[in-house]
Amino acid sequence: MSPNHPPASGADGQAVSGVGAAIAATRAPRGQARAALIAAAHSMVRKQGYAATTVDQICAAAGVTKGAFFHHFASKEALAVAAAEAWTERARPMFEMPPHTQLDDPLARLIGHIDFRFAMLDGPVEEFTCFVGTMVQEAFATSDAIRAACEASITAYCEALVPDIAAAIDVYDAPEDVTALGLAQHIQAVLQGSFILAKTTNDPAIARESVTHLKRYIRMLFAPPGAP
């Protein structure tokens, strides 16, 4: 689903030690090597890119040895695929947790989601950018397995937006050729593009500006016809 900001804890509710730092202070507890490796991959690839991140670096950040790495993953590519799938899971809370998901109006829920994404655009760039978006840039032509895994993650994100958008299209009248999936993909495109701009300046401000335009567009799209 391509989230950009992780919950403070892992999917299972247990904090993964040292992930995000360059090197794990402690050795990962037995049974958590796999999760620690995936979390380390998320953080390092977002910062350095996929090809520039070495297996050794990931192991060091995860507090695990190379033997553990290749016990759990057949190759660096296999880790990338698993990490893309895990990324989808890491995004799920984004669609269930926030308060705006309780609103009655589908448009209000959609705008609430955009606001939620806007609020994420803060702090160090590598902490709000998208793991799969970063990885697919490098791997789309060289590893179809990675490409497909990233596609699945992005698709899952878009499809999670579809119900609210479809409902908004029903309630308000949008232009004929606006489809729920198409608009969801456009939202994703603006987010991904805003991440790239933020990387060029190493500052989130330019990304917020773009998401503001996105929000205005959605408001205009679904404006009641007689509105001022």
Add this chain to the structure above:
Amino acid sequence: MSPNHPPASGADGQAVSGVGAAIAATRAPRGQARAALIAAAHSMVRKQGYAATTVDQICAAAGVTKGAFFHHFASKEALAVAAAEAWTERARPMFEMPPHTQLDDPLARLIGHIDFRFAMLDGPVEEFTCFVGTMVQEAFATSDAIRAACEASITAYCEALVPDIAAAIDVYDAPEDVTALGLAQHIQAVLQGSFILAKTTNDPAIARESVTHLKRYIRMLFAPPGAP
């Protein structure tokens, strides 16, 4: 300026042999090694990413030896910076050449530019995506020289759009807080984001959909207040 499609010939009007292919068929003529290396870097980095592209690969694609490479560039990073600057130059014709630049109405020129970018979204993905956008993803945190060079290229593109947008803001009335530079950056964000989506599917169609939304947004922004 971050173009996405090169003119068929180099900046000096002479075709660079074999660039775009994996390996140059012929050796580059004396005096053209530098240009050939930059062109090879553009094509290989767009396909594979920066870190995954080796100096040897670039040399092979350019039809020159490693000796020539390090004669012209102090390091791989120095080539990256030079290639980012060259990318800006490669984009310039995009703002001068096309017929729509002759139109009287600034909004028509702007829409014409969007149409022009839309028309580029065709063929193999690595042939319309952005070199600096790809590179900055990987290098923003590890090489400030590369990051800054990519920022300069993106900024140049945005600033080339500013005059027409500013004129359109003057002629038509847009919302208060829309600035010319901000909208130019949003246009760039949508393009960059659409490239990422195209990479996930390995198909330009999803990118065209997003640019269509962008075009609609711009039309709505500058719609005459009394229009239907």
Add this chain to the structure above:
DNA sequence: GACAACATACCAACCAGTCGGTATGTAGAT
């Protein structure tokens, strides 16, 4: 004690960058 979950030691391939040398111009003196 058997099996999964690790750790350690190691390797062949690869990579950015070096270095001594050659080929091709070119400016100035004669």
Add this chain to the structure above:
DNA sequence: ATCTACATACCGACTGGTTGGTATGTTGTC
């Protein structure tokens, strides 16, 4: 015009460190 002196452009073998991956040993758990 031709020779000398020098500069630029380019070549390709070599190197030291790195990389993804393997082979084998150890530890904890049921």
